[in-house]
Amino acid sequence: MPTYNHIACVGLGLANACLINELRSMGFTGHISVLEKATAPDTHKRWCTWKPLPSMLRDIHANEWQAWTIKKRTEQHSLASVRHAYTEIKASDFWEVQLARLNSDPHTSIHYSTDIANYKKIKDLPLPQSAPLDLIIDSRSIQMANSQYQQQFVGWMIETRHASFDPESAQLMHFTEETDRIAFLYCLPYSETRALVEYTTFQFGAFSREQHTFALKTALNERYRLTDNQYTLLSKEAASLPMGSYPHPKPLSGYWPIGIRGGAIRGSSGYGLLSICEQAKRYADSILKGMARPKAPPVNHHLTQYLDRIFIRAIRKNPQLGQDCFLACARKLNSQQFVELMRGELSFASALKVIASMPTYTFLKALF
Ligand SMILES: Cc1cc2nc3c(=O)[nH]c(=O)nc-3n(C[C@H](O)[C@H](O)[C@H](O)COP(=O)(O)OP(=O)(O)OC[C@H]3O[C@@H](n4cnc5c(N)ncnc54)[C@H](O)[C@@H]3O)c2cc1C
The missing domain is CATH 3.30.70 (Alpha-Beta Plaits)
Structure with a gap:
């Protein structure tokens, strides 16, 4: 069974920040070297999703909207939920909290302006000699092919x-x-x-x-x-x-892809916050237990991933169908079911409701 005493995190973005947070809160005492090509984390973006937020994000300031709409021409659907408000976390607020934690952690070192073009480069870096590197967690973006x-x-x-x-x-x-x-x-x-x-x-x-x-x-x-x-x-x-059909690089042994690189992004919507937090938790758990990379699908649930795949297959042939599907869901699902769909946490009963709300004939025609 491997033991992980020294980990290198390539990229200081959402995924690796979540992973480090999870590792430390689960009691990981090993060394973490963070290698980031920029001079600081990107504080300009924002992440939105439906509440509840993962525990590590709950103490960060968030804006929220208790109602949201989906519209086409004169057809408008308004959904609302207090418990599942649509919530925005600004990256600037996120990094204020994360950097305070990371900078005061004696066993985490951050190397900015460190562009890792390939893994060989990591060997040349001034990482702690006393602790040889056991694992590389990689969140670098990958070049997209034009047709993806x-x-x-x-x-x-x-x-x-x-x-x-x-x-x-x-x-x-x-x-x-x-x-x-x-x-x-x-x-x-x-x-x-x-x-x-x-x-x-x-x-x-x-x-x-x-x-x-x-x-x-x-x-x-x-x-x-x-x-x-x-x-x-x-x-x-x-x-x-x-989005979903992206061919993610095959992970090598000792190198775990994480975040978007690790496929933790919804194929149907492009939302990644919740699946990235979930993936970070699973990775942290495996590292603590000295286990291999978790094989579970990065997007939260098998059922969600399966429906996302069918959706992408259908809209490849008929892009118009994509709009019809979102409108049909907003028309026929209640707020709770809609949130389950968007959070990637569909119960079996809600999945049946989603399938039943699809424009069946057009959908089947696009699939076969
Ligand atoms: C503008 C924007 C808005 C988004 N909004 C939402 C949203 O509202 N809700 C939602 O659920 N999802 C959203 N997403 C999707 C997803 O949640 C985010 O992209 C998320 O930040 C992905 O996390 P990550 O760690 O995989 O990648 P990133 O956060 O992009 O982190 C990757 C890090 O790797 C570094 N890096 C890249 N190449 C190298 C290299 N060669 N060497 C060293 N470091 C390198 C980068 O500089 C970066 O810091 C959004 C994405 C973007 C781009």
């Missing part, structure tokens, strides 16, 4: 001159008329005049950042009647993320 199923978005934090948003309700998906990809406007309203608005697409292959920006401006104009001179742009964000 991916999520892309461009988001703007804006301040408008006049009241434009309903701060009580987050807009999860306001679908556009595009038929060759899933495309929607996402809006997190912080007040009547301030919101994060994002134009998001799910598709096989890339759609350029310029096209996203153009679509975002058009949507602001068409949906909120906001022209350029009616708002101030406060900050921008943009990202491309792999």
